[in-house]
Amino acid sequence: MPYKTERRELSSLMVEKVRRCLDSIPLPRSILTDEVVDRLTTLVVVRDYQADQDVVSQGSTSNGIFIIDDGHAEVMTLSGEVIADLSTGDYFGEVSVLYSVPCTATVRSTETCRILLLEEKVNQKLLGNVQVELKMMDWFVGKRYIPVSANMDTGRTVRRMVFNCLKKVQVFREWSDSALRSLVLEINPALIVIYPPGSVVAMTSDPPVIVNVIIRGRAVFCRDDKVTLTEVDIQRDPVVLGEEGILLGLENTIMVRAKTSCQVIPIRVEWIQNIIHDHPSEAGAFWNFWKEKWMAHDKKTSRIHSKYPAYLQFEVVLQLMKQSALFRQCSDRCLYKLCLRGVPREVYPGELVCSKEEYDQHIFVLILKGEAELVTEPALDSEYILGPGQVFCHCDSMESICQVEAVSHCLVVKLTKKDVFGSLESCQDSVLTYPRESEHRLS
Incomplete structure (x- = not known):
């Protein structure tokens, strides 16, 4: 069944989604003025898709910028591998519009979807041949898009993406660029592992041998009896799993399950040790600093930690604190x-x-x-x-x-x-x- 298209007056929430999308794309503010944005919001087309319909197909000509008003969709490779999940407020198609290239991936609805479309002809008429402020690789790295088309240098793009994400991880934040690049080169065979929905990213009682850095997707933290402790939606800062275990030598006490497709950087402890050995002042000193800080605050042998290990695992407390209204604007x-x-x-x-x-x-x-x-x-x-x-x-x-x-x-x-x-x-x-x-x- 083909999608249904209509032009209608947008609700205030729809307009806000369009504005947020336009505000985030890398165009000069002198071009994307308030007047242009107001005009674009009046020209949006509303499309309704059924489940399992391709909204865009990899290699096809661009139709415009698509903004999900309601529903979910998946980003897929030509082989059908799901590499990302999209939900309300997310957008796609902007790469083709901004950089004049064919669609770089397939996006397929997973349920009934209402999509707001800024058509290509409208974008061209209002924006013209504007010079984009960012190179396409920089845009992919910033958005954490995994390139799947021939238009991109996949290896270089993914390495830069991993480097940028690890720079946001507390224990790697102060490492020199040279040390961190060396760590990126240690990661093999894959820099980023895709966990499909429902798969287990980390198990209870996993030994302290790996740090998993989730850089995109939604995941559920559970006790071993499957009681949900919290859910995370990774949009800005990566979520780190196993850091506490490696620094203190403790087994994992929670199960982490992918709720949507999750992109994960796996870092084994021996790779970290290799870099600490090769870069003692640029990495080792900072790693030891955090290890000593953790040891000084370690209370894991107390009765309460023994009684509630999952609730008190560092990653759980951090995410609950981060999601609270009071601390939501804290780094x-x-x-x-x-x-x-x-x-x-x-x-x-x-x-x-x-x-x-x-x-x-x-x-x-x-x-x-x-x-x-x-x-x-x-x-x-x-x-x-x-x-x-x-x-x-x-x-x-x-x-x-x-x-x-x-x-x-x-x-x-x-x-x-x-x-x-x-x-x-x-x-x-x-x-x-x-x-x-x-x-x-x-x-």
Whole structure:
């Protein structure tokens, strides 16, 4: 069945998706003015696709820039291998439009999809033959597109992509470019491994011999009994698995399963050791620095860590903290420091998760497991319940006296005011995002 096409007035959410797409493509702001963007949003065509339809095909002539308004699609090679997953708000086809090349991959709908199309003829009429600000390879590297067509130098592009991603990983961040390039060259046989949906990226009890860096896709972190701890959607910073294990010599305590196609950089510990040996000052000194820092904060032998190893695995705490409203504008570097300093606590129903004294001391509380209720004097008009992934902290604008009481069996991580603001001061790219006053700083 062919797709259905119509022209209609776009909703405000549709317009916002088009604007976000246009704002992100590498065109001069002098060309892509507000007036041009406004004009383009009025010329969008809406297409509806059924499941398993090719929206674009590798090698075909470009039809325009496609923006997913609703639904999911997969990016595929000619052989049918799925290399990426696309969902609401994602776009594709821009490479062909910007660089005047045939479509570089096939995109196929996996379910009913509504797509917003900026047709090629419209783009050409409004934008003309504009010089793109970035080279095509730079665009692929920045977007983490794996090249599958003859238009690209695949090996060079992927090496640059891996290098750029590893530069964002905390333990490699301060390595010299020379040392990091040497590490990239060590990785074999594949620099990036594609895990299909449902496949296991990491297993419980895996030995500490490999670091997996997920650079694109969505994955689920689970306990060995398949209870979900958190889900991650990798769009900006890579997600690192196994770093804690290698630095402390510990087995993995969680299962990580790909929810969509995931692109993963596998780094074996012997490759890291080779680079540390060959580049003692450019890599080894920094690796040892972080190892000593981890050892200083290691609490894995405590009773609570023995009881809840999966909930307290570093990657789980980091991702829950990163997804909370309060810390969502904090860099991975800042959150990394906070996770090392956090103190876990087990709280039973009826006990205080955060006492009045701790509230006055500006203690920050991240809920990992269970639910807790905000209790105030005088009482609020409605109840406020905190669940996993939410943070409670002091609110100067709230006149009530506050404490937080466990509704069910809770596991939490506590941070002092000094911990939080000390990390913020050392990471100028990070800020706390306090909700509106009416939300009482529950995040």
